Amino acid sequence: MQIQMIGTGSAFSKKYFNNNALVYTEDYTLLIDCGITAPMALHKLNKPVQEIDGILITHLHADHVGGVEELAFQSKFLNIPKPKLFISAKLLPVLWENSLKAGLSDGKGNGLEDFFEIVEMNENEETTISPSLHIEIIQTEHVPNKLSYSLFINQDLFYSADMQFNPSLLAHIHEGRKCRTIMHDCQLEDPGTVHATLNQLLTLPEEIQEKILLMHYGDHMEDFIGKTGKMTFMEQQKRYTFESNE
Numbered sequence: 476m477q478i479q480m481i482g483t484g485s486a487f488s489k490k491y492f493n494n495n496a497l498v499y500t501e502d503y504t505l506l507i508d509c510g511i512t513a514p515m516a517l518h519k520l521n522k523p524v525q526e527i528d529g530i531l532i533t534h535l536h537a538d539h540v541g542g543v544e545e546l547a548f549q550s551k552f553l554n555i556p557k558p559k560l561f562i563s564a565k566l567l568p569v570l571w572e573n574s575l576k577a578g579l580s581d582g583k584g585n586g587l588e589d590f591f592e593i594v595e596m597n598e599n600e601e602t603t604i605s606p607s608l609h610i611e612i613i614q615t616e617h618v619p620n621k622l623s624y625s626l627f628i629n630q631d632l633f634y635s636a637d638m639q640f641n642p643s644l645l646a647h648i649h650e651g652r653k654c655r656t657i658m659h660d661c662q663l664e665d666p667g668t669v670h671a672t673l674n675q676l677l678t679l680p681e682e683i684q685e686k687i688l689l690m691h692y693g694d695h696m697e698d699f700i701g702k703t704g705k706m707t708f709m710e711q712q713k714r715y716t717f718e719s720n721e
């Protein structure tokens with residue numbers, strides 16, 4: 476499996492695209508989150524919508540869903556098979572009613588199913604995306620009272636949606652779940668309210684830090700190179716290969 480961040484930036488970054496990822500397996504290409512900048516980021520990678528089999532949404536901030544309207548219209552008017560939309564069953568109605576309906580509605584009662592083949596995901600259950608790609612969503616704290624889901628990918632890689640610092644969960648991912656990789660959003664400066672900050676992540680034991688790839692960072696990331704302990708910044712557009720754990 477390979478993961479390519481089409482962007483690694485924070486919500487308000489002007490230098491990096493939104494923190495969205497392409498996951499490639501031999502038989503599937505999945506886009507994790509589709510923010511405002513996703514259409515341009517995909518264009519820069521020469522990755523047309525026809526080459527994306529499905530999208531998965533973690534939560535409803537614009538840097539994670541702001542590009543879904545364009546993707547929906549593009550696939551509809553290009554007359555290509557509907558991409559799949561993987562989303563928590565709890566988030567699905569909110570995505571339509573509170574985010575996409577204004578732009579995608581035809582006024583005649585259409586819905587998201589007119590643009591996507593919808594696959595509802597249940598919390599704490601693995602969903603088969605393709606024969607070699609399985610994803611479990613777990614609810615993690617981000618903005619109070621706002622649903623947000625982090626991901627276990629093939630029970631080996633933890634992908635944080637935007638989340639607050641949660642050292643006990645990270646210890647569980649490391650010890651209990653035995654994940655080999657942790658991709659974590661990172662706010663470069665304190666205080667952390669809705670994201671984990673670099674200083675908070677630096678309090679983690681080194682054996683956990685060694686597993687952490689940092690993403691969702693601000694424009695001054697380069698000032699922090701060499702100051703991330705055992706953790707590493709991810710680079711947008713670079714393809715990272717993760718070997719199967721079997």
Ligand SMILES: Nc1ccn([C@@H]2O[C@@H]3COP(=O)(O)O[C@H]3[C@H]2O)c(=O)n1
Nearest residue numbers: 485486536537538618619637668669
């Ligand atoms: N309670 C909140 C809500 C939002 N925010 C900021 O808005 C951004 C929305 O996208 P994000 O990537 O979740 O980062 C959020 C915060 O920067 C914030 O700082 N505090």
Ligand SMILES: [Zn+2]
Nearest residue numbers: 486536538637
């Ligand atoms: Zn975000």
Ligand SMILES: [Zn+2]
Nearest residue numbers: 534536617637
């Ligand atoms: Zn967010």
